[in-house]
Amino acid sequence: MEKRSNKYYLTLSLKEYANGETEPARELGIEFDNHDEIFGIIEKIKQKNIFANDSEATQFALGLKLFSEIKIKNRKNPLFEELNEVFPIFMKKLKSL
Numbered sequence: 001m002e003k004r005s006n007k008y009y010l011t012l013s014l015k016e017y018a019n020g021e022t023e024p025a026r027e028l029g030i031e032f033d034n035h036d037e038i039f040g041i042i043e044k045i046k047q048k049n050i051f052a053n054d055s056e057a058t059q060f061a062l063g064l065k066l067f068s069e070i071k072i073k074n075r076k077n078p079l080f081e082e083l084n085e086v087f088p089i090f091m092k093k094l095k096s097l
């Protein structure tokens with residue numbers, strides 16, 4: 001039986017460059033699957049109050065879920081070899097907070 005995933009569409013827009021310029025505008029949209037309901041994860045991370053503000057909590061949760069899904073899908077890739085040992089420890093620590 002095939003495991004079902006949630007389907008997402010993410011839009012990233014560059015609002016302003018570091019030098020203050022706003023042109024040229026840049027935008028990227030990607031479709032992706034994730035086994036977790038990411039909006040719920042974002043809310044859980046916000047509730048833990050481990051970051052300075054909700055924006056940082058959202059950035060962390062989104063980045064973590066995007067990264068961890070790719071790591072899971074590519075667990076045999078040598079790039080992730082060291083992470084496969086410590087990542088479960090990190091996730092248990094995060095969930096226990």
